[in-house]
Amino acid sequence: MRILNIKTKYLLIFLIFMSCTMFSQEQNYIPYRKGKLWGLCDINKFIVIQPQYSSISSYDESIGGFHAEQNGRFGIVDRNAVMIMPFISNIPISVEGGKYLVFDGLDYYYYSIKTKMRLDRYIKQESYPVRDSGWENYNPLDRNNAKLTLSRDDLDDDDLNVLGPYDHDGYQLNYKSDFIEITEGDTYIGIYIPKLKKIFINTREIAYVGWQFYKGKPYILTTNHSELFGLVDEYFREIYPIRYTTINLIDDSHLVVLSEPDPNNKNNVIFKTLLPNNKVLYGKFEPAVTLWKNGGPFQIYYTVIDGQKNYAGEDGTLYFEG
Template identity: 60%
Template sequence: MMKILNMNTRYLLIFLVFISCKIFSQEQNYIPYRKGKVWGLCDAGKFITVQPQYSSISWYDESVRGFHAELNGKFGIIGPNSTLVMPFISDKPIAVDNGEFLVFDGWSYYYYSMKTRMRLEKQIQTTGPPVNDRGWVRGIEPFYRGDIKEIVLSWEDLSDEDIEMLKPYNNDQYELNFKRDFIEIGAGDTYIGIYIPQLKKIFLNTPELAHIGWKYYGGIPYIYTMDTSNLMGLVDAYSREVYPNKYHEITLVDVDQLIYLSEPDPKNHNNLIFKTILPSNRVLNGRFESAMVIFKNGQPFQLYYTMINGQKNYAGEDGTLYFEG
């Protein structure tokens, strides 16, 4: 009888843990949603869970068991069902310290009970600011010291096959300019083309088109081209056009399987029109970067973000925009 009871208790605990994880993951899945100038929350299917009404809103912060939101210059915490976890009384996002809320009233930090929401004692400041909230994702700027010299190819990096391929151009009539992963071939003021050792292939220029570099994307090599108007295009290893020469810049980001395109605005040539091509080949207007993976219908769902007016606006891998206006 005791064994059965213990087994049932164990299953009950597992069930409770499972349920708590499901609730937690659901809260984590809510996405900051912008309508015009105000923010709320929605799920991956764009179902609104918190009506847009706040100046800003964060991702779910487990430490405060809610979402940091800003209203009329004050910060508070709301739950996913619009319940007020902590009123809008802080001049800075509310943090948690020693198991209590930490609120800044414009002059000092005060503790508030996480259970009763009642004001407690004033915080005795120590060195350094209070713990930052974890609702907003902040990047860490890399630290650089000194100039970094570009690593380029040399003759020692080339195989016998490479040297044989370059033999017609390895003389006084031509100039070989070694780059990081290809070699420029020139003749006086004329740019002849490029040789790519990894592909064992020379790409010769034409009067209308020059080859200026290359990159692997999805395991496939692509070669950047430039026309006489300094507009970029892209061809494959067989010189078949992938993108026409109409872009100011083409960037292939293999790690995230993203393609960034920018082209001159036909209405104003001083402006550029940016587009992002997702792994699904869906096209988003603007430059989007990978944000995080959540779950939609039980399946992993990639989110991307673009910066608008200093805040992150989100889109899904299926092209869904979680912002409007």
Template identity: 60%
Template sequence: MTSKYLWIFLMLMSCAVFSQEQNYIPYRKGKLWGLCDTGKFITVQPQYKDISWYDDSVKGFHAELNGKFGIISSNSTLVMPFISDKPIAVDKGKFLVFDGWDYYYYSMETRMRLEKQIQNARPPVGDRGWGWGIEPFSRKDIKEPVLSWDDLNNEDVEMLKPYNNHQYELNFKRDFIEIKAGDSYIGIYIPELHKIFLNTPELAHIGWQYYKGIPYIYTMNTSNLMGLVDIYSHEVYPNKYHEIALVDVHQLIYLSEPDPNHQNNLIFKTILPNNNVLNGKFDPDMLLWKNGNPFQLYYIMIDGKKNYAGEDGTLYFEG
């Protein structure tokens, strides 16, 4: 029994060490990169042109310094020196280094140079640590579905009865019906809510969606600025935004408004699920651990690289 519990203990300890390494976050200060933990404690001082997430295949973090690539550990010691012209990969249990002309194997234990790689095929380059992804396929050829009379029930037909004549025009959209009279937009009818939202000379209703199980209606004023109201027409966001995006799958809200100091610029804000606000447009990234609890990480692209922030509003970059 003692051996069994010792084995479980050792397994848990190894998982804890692995999780800690995975928890280190690329941290930027100015133009230099290092590493920090979720509490923003710096483990590798910012000194590199670029740095990756932990790559288990090389047991370290890919980093770039003076145009050369190496691998460092979480305590700033060198796993492999900065001698490669491309990110270092692992092949056949050995490091694979490109010296500008050829690929050579290096021992993972001694870091000593071994034989030259003979095969002609392009060598594998580990990219798990760098976070590169595949672009999603284009949806431009997919036709968006729209409502039809067949989708409506008797209550819907009764609600639309005053507008179902030659005086009005009903335009069926994906999840609502637009009501027009000549060149005038009268309002919209939302079958799922069985409710008509009438426009005013100052405000038009332009769409709707659920967010966290609650329906919200988008509005637009005469300056083409967006706002948001609830089903009782109570204002949720005033009409001052260039765009409002409710991303229900990640429970994020993106707001952009015109910059009063620069006419062609937009000011972005991201509202997180816990209502913390980040300046800029952040997308969800990795789920880490902080104080034993799941901790969601978000990123913003700056100069073509991901810069990170935590769900508590902590920014892992500056300058």
């Protein structure tokens, strides 16, 4: 048994080592912006390429590096921060048939990935037109394309018992996708959530207008005369006060994205993102890639500024400034 335990121990160490090795073969660096110029830095914000490009892409596995742009031309910086293709293409360089494909402004040419020398001219193959509007498979009669709503047939006996005081001609039940609005004439009474078997009745100060699960727990969206939003749990305990223009609980990545009115500009809102570790990033961030730091996974997030992705780490480190 002792021998088996030792073997298991070393097998686990080997598997961990292999996973780290495979992971380290991917992206080493992160696009870094200072003002309007871009370079590369490592996960600790150590600059490996000083900001000098007009843009630089996220890591592109298909080319094994980053698309860098300078003076309207694109080149490639590899995963080790080495320029491996000069700024010769009017569009980002791609890979086709094991060769780089470059557009020089007049025509497309192949370049050798190994020698970086220009090869033969690219001849476009005849092909049928591709419909790329994104609507080709849309059928307005297909219920899968519409957000399904509840109906009375979806309710069980327990639902009907709870709704009993409001299930008559004096009230209206408006069926939504996962809850029921209760109204009385022009008065909004509250909502019933079948999954929770619970009614949330409005008060003078708070109205309940929706809900969702987040990390396995239900949360109910609230509002008032201000037309801003807040959040409570199923026991009516306040999670966020009513002061936000939007509250977005993103369950798959465990992010919370909040926006508030900008006190200095009534036409603007200010976003902030709450990370799973409760760190706060100012802006609207989404997961980008997971890298390694100090032997463990380290999540990188991105936000779009002026049409380009800007990056931040799970510890709050911003890989952009100015």
